[in-house]
Amino acid sequence: DAGITQSPRHKVTETGTPVTLRCHQTENHRYMYWYRQDPGHGLRLIHYSYGVKDTDKGEVSDGYSVSRSKTEDFLLTLESATSSQTSVYFCAIRGQGPYGYTFGSGTRLTVV
Amino acid sequence: QQQVKQSPQSLIVQKGGISIINCAYENTAFDYFPWYQQFPGKGPALLIAIRPDVSEKKEGRFTISFNKSAKQFSLHIMDSQPGDSATYFCAASRGNTPLVFGKGTRLSVIA
Numbered sequence: 001d002a003g004i005t006q007s008p009r010h011k012v013t014e015t016g017t018p019v020t021l022r023c024h025q026t027e028n029h030r031y032m033y034w035y036r037q038d039p040g041h042g043l044r045l046i047h048y049s050y051g052v053k054d055t056d057k058g059e060v061s062d063g064y065s066v067s068r069s070k071t072e073d074f075l076l077t078l079e080s081a082t083s084s085q086t087s088v089y090f091c092a093i094r095g096q097g098p099y100g101y102t103f104g105s106g107t108r109l110t111v112v
Numbered sequence: 113q114q115q116v117k118q119s120p121q122s123l124i125v126q127k128g129g130i131s132i133i134n135c136a137y138e139n140t141a142f143d144y145f146p147w148y149q150q151f152p153g154k155g156p157a158l159l160i161a162i163r164p165d166v167s168e169k170k171e172g173r174f175t176i177s178f179n180k181s182a183k184q185f186s187l188h189i190m191d192s193q194p195g196d197s198a199t200y201f202c203a204a205s206r207g208n209t210p211l212v213f214g215k216g217t218r219l220s221v222i223a
Contacts, residue, residue: 033210042118042201042215043156050208058210090155100146101211103155 003027006091006104013111019078021107023091025071031094032074033101034058034066036087043090049074081111115139116204118214125221131189133217135202140183142204146211147176147187150199159200160187192221 004025013019023032034046035058045058047066055066063085065077078085088108092101117136125131135145146161162169162176162185169176175188189196199218203211 031208035213040215043213045210045212048210092155100148100158100161101156103148103157105153105155 004091004093004102004104006089006107008107009105010108011110013081013109015082015111016080019081019109021076021078021089021091021109023074023076023104025074025093027093027095027102028071029093029095030071032068033092033094034064034074034076035090035092036060037090037106038087046076046089078109081109083111085109086111114215115212116202116214118202118217120217121215122218123220125189125192125219127192127194127221127223129192129221131192131196131219131221132186133200133202133219134184134186135204135214136182136184137204138183139204139206141206143207144205145176145178145185146203147174148201148203148213150201150216156201189219192219194221194223197221 007022033048035043037043044060046064049055049068067075088106090106091104094101119134147159148156149159150156160171160174162178164180173190178185197220199216201216202214205211
């Protein structure tokens with residue numbers, strides 16, 4: 001998607017290992033979000049950021065941490081991956097005003 | 113507590129028919145109601161959105177109907193086409209708070 005990229009696109013990791021997912025934007029947008037998508041649950045908010053070094057928890061934040069040291073990058077870290085964190089992770093960005101989100105293409109994470 | 117309830121979970125519609133997806137919300141402070149469309153392997157993309165000061169918004173074959181008193185809003189897809197087959201999510205937010213999403217509806221349009 002234009003202006004937002006997620007990496008990696010796919011990852012398989014072992015239980016107990018730390019994992020970091022990256023979201024990079026070129027739109028200079030203030031707001032960035034991490035959601036996870038699971039069958040039957042839709043999109044659930046993990047963490048979000050409203051500026052550099054400004055972050056807050058979402059609905060399903062346990063086991064996850066985030067960092068935003070630059071406007072363009074928002075990192076999601078699974079401190080010690082568990083099988084319940086197997087999911088598709090989406091990053092989204094939003095500019096000021098009543099605009100919709102632009103989502104990245106997602107990262108499919110499998111924890112074995 | 114689920115803030116936005118979406119139904120049905122799945123929907124099969126004949127080509128040329130009308131697809132209707134419904135959402136209900138609890139928080140009367142919500143002031144922005146978008147719909148997203150997601151194709152397999154892709155991220156959701158904004159389809160159409162409405163604010164509570166209007167009862168209907170139309171963009172091409174897609175229409176949002178909004179009922180503030182009932183705390184419900186719905187997506188209508190007229191003349192549904194196989195290319196409309198996707199998962200649709202409703203969502204809601206208040207001010208700068210993050211969007212809360214429904215659980216999604218998988219639409220299949222068959223010829």
